[in-house]
Structures are given as C-alpha cells and as structure tokens.
Amino acid sequence: MKSQLAEACCILKITYNKLLKIAANHAAGTNTHWASPNSVRICPLAKRYIFGGTMPMKWILPALFLCGTAEATTCIATDEDFFLWNQKYQSLIDVKSRMSDGDYVVEVNAPSSLDERAFENVVLVFGNSESPSLFVPLQTYDEDGKKVTWYTVAGEMVRNQTLEFSYGEGCGISVSVPVIFN
Structure with a gap:
C-alpha cells in the first residue's frame, strides 16, 4: 500500500x-x-x-488515481531445500572426468525431467557458488532420453568446479553436483 x-x-x-x-x-x-x-x-x-x-x-x-494491480510470487528456497534436493537427485546425474593429452574432458548425463519438471539449464561454476570466479552456461543436447553436455579444461585450470542443474520454471528444483577430477 x-x-x-x-x-x-x-x-x-x-x-x-x-x-x-x-x-x-x-x-x-x-x-x-x-x-x-x-x-x-x-x-x-x-x-x-x-x-x-x-x-x-x-x-x-x-x-x-486508478490503481493498476500486479501479481508477483516469490519463491525462496532454503539451504535445507537445496540439501534435500541434492540428497535425492545427485545420484541421477552422471558426471565423469578423464585425462586426455594433459587436459580433462568432463562428460555429463542428466535426466530430461525430475518430478515432472522439465530440464531448464546447466551452468558450470568455478569457485564458490555464492561468489563464483566464473559462471558459464553449458549447451546441452538430447541423447537416449537424457540431457548430455561436455567440456574440456586444461590440467592447470583444475579447481573447485560445480555443475548446477535447474529443473522446472519459476520455483523449480536446483541440484548441485561437484566435478571430481581423477
């Protein structure tokens, strides 16, 4: 008011x-x-x-003086929500890394939907997800009913990397998967 x-x-x-x-x-x-x-x-x-x-x-x-109205909704996900989503859905996302000529190749397979919420996007986060040093959206393609993406990173650039997946529009599901380099 x-x-x-x-x-x-x-x-x-x-x-x-x-x-x-x-x-x-x-x-x-x-x-x-x-x-x-x-x-x-x-x-x-x-x-x-x-x-x-x-x-x-x-x-x-x-x-x-005529008032126009607008509707807005806010979705606030708590740390507990993120924790529960990660516990429930991280195992469904397959992230593999392998060394090739001094570089790492990271291959990712993710479900096309989670709890009837369609896949929206995946981003690569370098560093802390709260204040990343690099935040890059990755292009995906469909293969055998799954969303697939891959990227390469130089061996000397191997740092704290996380893939963040979004499912559903608006107040959807967010799943974070750390990239582990072997």
Whole structure:
C-alpha cells in the first residue's frame, strides 16, 4: 500500500510539473503570456487547461488515481531445500572426468525431467557458488532420453568446479553436483 501511495505521489508531482510547463508554453491569449515555467500562476490557467480543450484534463487527472494491480510470487528456497534436493537427485546425474593429452574432458548425463519438471539449464561454476570466479552456461543436447553436455579444461585450470542443474520454471528444483577430477 505504501509503495502504491508513493508511486501515485510521484506521478502527481511529475504531472503537476509538466502541467506548469505546458501552461507556460501555451499561455498566449491570457494575461500570463510572459510567464516562464517556474513563475506560472496555475490558478488563472486551470480553467482553460483542465476543463477546456478537446481532451479535458478533468478526466486525465482522476485516471491517475486508478490503481493498476500486479501479481508477483516469490519463491525462496532454503539451504535445507537445496540439501534435500541434492540428497535425492545427485545420484541421477552422471558426471565423469578423464585425462586426455594433459587436459580433462568432463562428460555429463542428466535426466530430461525430475518430478515432472522439465530440464531448464546447466551452468558450470568455478569457485564458490555464492561468489563464483566464473559462471558459464553449458549447451546441452538430447541423447537416449537424457540431457548430455561436455567440456574440456586444461590440467592447470583444475579447481573447485560445480555443475548446477535447474529443473522446472519459476520455483523449480536446483541440484548441485561437484566435478571430481581423477
């Protein structure tokens, strides 16, 4: 309610300031044709600009008070939710790494859906997931009813890496799988 009131006051202030400028710029034919926007007396001009013209402002000003509504939902997942999702779904995601010519190749197979929630995306996180040093979305493709992706990383770049999977739109499921290099 407070935000709607603040928004309405802001709109009225902007409208009032614009009305002063319009009145000053269109004051020809009145006794205030010399006026600048900052020195206009709005009262003598109010009858002409608020109640006259083709689109009377007597209809526009009350329309500013009409409230529009918006619905918003917030989904807050707790640390416990993440823990439970990881416990329940981590075993369904297969992450394999192997050494090839001094580089590591990481191959990932994940289910196309979890609890009837469709796969949305997977991201590679270098470092801590709260403040990563690198955050990269990975391209996936379908193979045998699963989502598949892979990437290579130089041997000297092997650090704390995690794959984060998202299932379902909005308030979906998030599963984190650490990448273990052998």
